[in-house]
Every structure is written in structure tokens, then in C-alpha cells.
Amino acid sequence: MSRHFSEDKVASFLASQKYRILDQNVIFPTGEIDIVASKGRMLVFVEVRYRKNFDAAETVDLKKLERIMQCAYLYTGGEGSYRVDVFACGPKGCHWYKGVRLDGCCESVEWLNLW
Amino acid sequence: MTSSFYMLSPDDDIFCGRLEQQALNRPLYVRGSSIKPLEKTVGIVGTRHASSYGLKVAYELGKYYASEGYVVISGLAYGIDQKSHEGALEKGTTVGVLGHGLDFHYPKSTLPLRKSIEEKGFVITWYNHEQGPRKAFFRERNWLIAALSDFIVVVEAPMKSGALITANFALQMGKEVKAVPGDIDRDSSAGSNMLIFEGAEPVLAIPKDAEEQYKSCKTVQDLVAAVGSLVEAGQLIAKWQSTGRVILEGEIIHWV
Amino acid sequence: MDVVKVWSGLTFGDRFVPVEIQITYGAGLPAFHMVGMVSESVEESKERVRYALKSVGKSIPQGRVMVAFLPSEVTKSGAHFDLALLHGFLKGNSERLIVGEVALDGTVRATVQSLRVIAAAYNSGTKKFICPRLPESVLKLMPDGDFFMVEHVSQLLSGETSTAVEDEGGTECQGRIGLNDVKGSGIKRVAMIAAAGWHHVLLMGNPGVGKSMVAERMVGIMPSMSNSEKLDLLASTGTLPDHRPARFTSWNSTPAGFFGSAKGTPGEVTFAHRGVLIMDEFPQYRKDILEGLRTVLDCRAVLASYGSQRLTWPADFLLVATSNPCPCGYLGHPKKVCKDSPTSVMRYLGRLSGPVADRIDMHYWVKADEPNEDVKAVEERVCNVWELQKSRWESEGFIHAGHIPGERVDELVEVGSSVRKLLDDSVEKAGLSRRERHKILRLSRTIADLEGAHDIGINHLIEAISYRQVIPWLRSLVP
Missing domain, CATH: 3.30.230.10 (Ribosomal Protein S5; domain 2)
Structure with a gap:
């Protein structure tokens, strides 16, 4: 499966923000994680979504978040601190939801123009 | 039975002179809540062991005479006496004549009836209140029934019965005796049938409808005056209206 | 935030x-x-x-x-x-x-x-x-x-506001049929008294004498609805009829459809608020409806509890019930013979004289061959009585004779002392209940008002009583 261009754009953006990209497209029995990065001691699991016509964030539902959380658990073995970020991209730009929790709340939202 | 009673002399007003005529000087004992002069009276007598036909006729006759304003006199025994009292109580008042003192009651089965007679009419006897029943007293009671009544109706009576004795007393006093015809193969109506043979007037029908009686009423006020009760007058109007006999227009009654 | x-x-x-x-x-x-x-x-x-x-x-x-x-x-x-x-x-x-x-x-x-x-x-x-x-x-x-x-x-x-939707014209007169095509002067009079004083009616009669037809025409002779009555109806049902509602219910209704469900849908009794509720074949209704109707008639509202909330539906309707006299329908018929057994007739009549029918003010026997005279100016007379009774009792909190609460009947319905004594004696003699007596007084007040009489006379009382003696008459016909 070819990787979507938005995932590469996000990875390079994260790298520019002093994040270390550890892995891309890691496949687990429960699903796939688009990007695994780290900053300091914090591991960041990133889900990238792209939709041409409407808000990509709406496609991230509870089921998807649960899968990401399970993958993160398998990746870390339950140790260390980590967070989940969602990049919801459209043709005009991208929302960066930082620290998304299972109920959909997050720590902050930023508007980025990556392309 | 401890409530009060009155002792009356035979020339008391309530008897309207009926006992005076017989030249008697015995006091009478009376108990009841409504002791009123006996203006029009009828004695209804008959056997205690009557057929269902006899009981029905006794009831209907009691009711009819009471509605006509008669006071029904009878002996508070069961059978015909009981039924004629009950029928009379439905439409008017009645008097029970006892063969014993006021503190006793015989026969037991008519005790509830006696209570209701004491409420709406009264009971009367010759005897002191402590005197129990005796066989001979009932003959005297029959005499009293005949004396108090303007005329006697024998509903159903066998050849040897108290009712025939009462009828005989009435004939001796010169009063009229009527009798209800009964089945010819029934022992309990042989006596009443024989009375008819001997010349008593047979009762051939019980007038049923009150309509004829009130046909002269032209207004509602007349009717109420004739019936005496608003509710009963209303009942009659409802019945006549429903059967299409009258049309009520304001207070005027139109007979159809 | x-x-x-x-x-x-x-x-x-x-x-x-x-x-x-x-x-x-x-x-x-x-x-x-x-x-x-x-x-x-x-x-x-x-x-x-x-x-x-x-x-x-x-x-x-x-x-x-x-x-x-x-x-x-x-x-x-x-x-x-x-x-x-x-x-x-x-x-x-x-x-x-x-x-x-x-x-x-x-x-x-x-x-x-x-x-x-x-x-x-x-x-x-x-x-x-x-x-x-x-x-x-x-x-x-x-x-x-x-x-x-x-x-x-x-x-x-x-910020622009729209104009109101225009009404379709010409609906005002439709549906208001008076009593003109009803045959029989007695039945017209009953309809008039019922409409004038808001007295519930039970019309009895043999099949095909036109009981239901009269029931439908009752709304036509009442004054049209006032604005506040319309607003009440709109608030509870969301409907706004052009004239007083006449709700025709059927005997197989369910209690929820009849009284309304606690969850929020109003029932037939509420749709008939300030109008006429027609119950055809009254004794055939389910027992729970007839029992439930008792409190509705007393309170003129449906009271229901839903969770911790108490909920009230207005249900101030005029009940017009119709019924046959017996299961086969021919008891009291001038020519035909009733084929029912006495017990089944008694059971049928028993259902008619239960506590619900007891709350119905007027019982009337509808005949097929009644003389038919025109009753003049029915609407006008009914309207006059409404205004008279309203001015008399509005300060007491009700506007119809049929609404006088039982405990105040003796105080509010004045009867001359001699007539009152006659009534008291007769009621006592016949052993009527207090409710029966109150019904007679209310009804005779309306009859007197219709006749334009200031005092209640014996004829008014007799007429009122006669409207309560039909079932005893039917009873007497049973062998």
C-alpha cells in the first residue's frame, strides 16, 4: 500500500518541530500507526487523515481511537509516557489535535498550512 | 323489644268509631312510629301455606289498596299476611294485628317485617305486653282484624282456616267480604272458592296502571297533588313520555 | 468560557x-x-x-x-x-x-x-x-x-419578519348544523337543555331512531368558542377547529387513546375539551374506560402521574352517550318483542346505571314516532342561558349549572321553601342519593332558565326528575 503524501508532509513537519521520527506505518495485529515520534521522553503516536471535501477529523471515531490506543500500548509495553495526536488534513491545510483522549477531547488544536 | 307503647281505649279517635259499634270495653295496646287515624281500611287475610300464585296476588293487592289510600290490616303471620303487608308497605301504610303481647313475637320469620311496620305504621293487640301467645288469642285477633277493616279480602284459604273465621266475623258485623278465585284442585283455595259460591264478590283483576286514575290531571301541579311525591310523579311522567302517552308542555300535560 | x-x-x-x-x-x-x-x-x-x-x-x-x-x-x-x-x-x-x-x-x-x-x-x-x-x-x-x-x-x-398565513375563508359556517333536520320535539328539547346548562346526556332507544344523529348536532346549537377556550384547546392538543369539537369515539378505544398517554399525547377526552364527546353504544365500552371516565367527569380533567410529575389534561367536555335498552335492542319497542333473557337485560341495564351513568344528568328515551314541532330560536335561547348562568356564577369559578359543585348546590340553587319541602319529602320517601338530588336541582335550574323563569317551579322539578327515571321504567318492563 502506497503511503499518502500527507503522511510524509506531516512527518517532515514534525521533524522540523524537533520531533524524532522513530517509525512510520507500524503494523500491529490490532491496526496500523501512521507515525511514531518522540520529543524528550514523550512518545507521540500520530494518526494522519486526509479528506478532500469535508472535515477529516469527523472520520476519527471512537473505534479508530481505541485501535490507536491499543497499538500504542503494544508498542510501549505499557511503560513510559505517550500521547496520541491526530492530523486532520484537507486541501487547504491541516488541524493538529494534540493529546487526544478516548472521548474526543484534546489539549490544544492548531491550524497549520503544510502545503 | 323494649320501645314504648300506647294504651288506647276502643273509643279512641284513630279507630274512627269502628270498635265503639261493637260495644266493647277492652283496652288496646299499640306500638309504632306513625299512629294515624284509620280512615279507609281493608283486611287482607289468607292461609299461611299459600301457593306462589296466592302470594303474588296478596302482594299485588296489598300494593294496589295501599296506593289507593287504604290502610291494609292483616295478621302478621307468614304466607298471605306477610305478602299483603309487604305489598302495602311499598306504596303506603299497614297495620299488623297480633295475637299476643307487644314484647313477644310469633312467628319468628316475620320479625323483620314487624320492625318495618313499626317504622311506617303500627302494630296493635288486645293483650298486655307481658302476655305470650296462646291458641285461643288468635281467634280473638281474627275478630279484631274483621272489626278494624271496612271490608275483607280472602286471598287463599282452605276449608278450615283462620281466614274463614275472620270472614265470618266480618259477615256477622255486616261487612263486605271479597274472595280471590283459586285453582279448583287445590286444597288451600277450597275455602276461598266456597266463599264465592256462597255469594262473596270475586276479585277478578288487580287494576295495574295508574294512568286511568290520573287522566283527569291537566297540569303538573295537579299530578303532584294527586300522587303526593315529586319523585313518583316524575317517574310516571318519564314512563308516559317514553311510551308516548303524554306530551309535557311547560306545566300542561297533554294526553295523547 | x-x-x-x-x-x-x-x-x-x-x-x-x-x-x-x-x-x-x-x-x-x-x-x-x-x-x-x-x-x-x-x-x-x-x-x-x-x-x-x-x-x-x-x-x-x-x-x-x-x-x-x-x-x-x-x-x-x-x-x-x-x-x-x-x-x-x-x-x-x-x-x-x-x-x-x-x-x-x-x-x-x-x-x-x-x-x-x-x-x-x-x-x-x-x-x-x-x-x-x-x-x-x-x-x-x-x-x-x-x-x-x-x-x-x-x-x-x-431580521426581516414574515406575515401571517392567511386563513382559508368560508369555514366558519360549515359544520354548524342546527337541530332543523332532527325529528321529534322531545328530543330537541333534551338537546337544548343539555347544551344550555352543560348537562351530560344518555340517549336510549331502539335501533335506528336517530340517537347518534342528535348527538352530532349538539355542538351546532352551542355558542361558538371563546378565544380563551380556543387557546386552551390549542395548548393541550395543538388543534384549532373552526367551531366546537365534536369527537365521535368508538367502543373499542383503548384507555391510552381515550384519556391520553402519560408520555404526552392527548386523548379523545382532551380533543373534545369545551365541545361534545360522543360515546356510541355506551355499555359496550371497556370497563377500564367507563371506570376512568368517573374521575374525568368529576374533575373535568385527566389527571395522570408520570414518574414524579403530575400531569393534567383539560377535559371539560359535554358527554353525549347513546345506548340500546338491551342486547337485542328492542326492549320498549311499540311493536317488536325483546328476545333477550331477563338476566341479560338486567345485566345490560346494570351497566347503564353504574356509577358512571349515575354522573350523567339526563336520561332520555328516544322514540321513532315523536310528534315533531319546531322548537324556535334554539341557538338564541341556549346562548341566553349561557350568558345568564355565566353572569350568575362566574365569580364562583364556573359558568354552567352542570358545573355547580355538589357541596354548593343547596346554597347556589334557590328553591322556594314550600317547593323545597315537597322536594325534600319526596326525595326522602323515594330514597334518592344526595348526588341524585343535586342533579335534579342543577337540571331544574337550567330548565327554569330556558323557560325564562326566575324561580324554580314544580313543573321544572318534575321535568328534571322525569329525565332521571327512564332506567327504572325500563327495569319495570323486564318480566
């Missing part, structure tokens, strides 16, 4: 419950949450609001939208919260009460529920509204109301 507050409401029986809708936003993945006991029907308004916003080129703000309906203990249902939500998103706070359903293209419509909320809110003192276009006839009922009517969502932004 910014919270937008808008007002809407819902009805609980005929009671208005204001609902505050608070809208706030939070960071997070996009979501549209509603809290506060919202039912399926309110939940659906999310989608309507989303697309209606699109129709004016807007969208739901980015992020998590939280909508709270307060008080949160009452279940919210109905589609009338859409417009309030849209107002919250487009214009922010509002002091006005907002109701209305919104279609996907942004047009605003009035639902039955929104009409009920507007009427109930107006009754409880709210005067300012934002609402869909209302018919002129509805606006006429609420002269003090300040209505900002919107036909399309864009008007919320532009």
Missing part, C-alpha cells in the same frame, strides 16, 4: 415548561453532543441543524459542540428545538422564546408540538416569540403576543 443561552419550551399536559438551551464549545475532535434527557426526536435535530446552517453558508463551529437542555430532569421530545439551536449558532443569546422545526433547505415549519408550546407559553405569561409563520386565526387568539415569524433561517440573520 462562553456560553450561549436561548429559550425554548415544552408542554407537560397543558402546562408549559420553559427549557433553557445552553451551547458551548470545547477543544477536541469535532463532535456535537446533547445532554439533558433528550429523546430520539431531539437527537435528530443535529442533522437538520447542520444542513440548515449550510443553506445559509455557515457550518457548525470547529471542535466539540456541547448543547445542554435545562432543566435536565424532564424528558425533551419533539422537533421544535431546531430553530432555537440555529439561533444559538447564528445570532447567539436571545430573550425570546424560540420554537420551530427546520427543514434541510433552511425553511422553518410549525409542528403540532410548536403550536402547543406557543399557546401554553402565552397562557403562562410569555409574550415574545420567534416562531414559524402562524395562521391568522392562531395569532388572533394571542393579541398581546410579539411574534417574530421566520419563513427561512436566513431571516434570523437579516
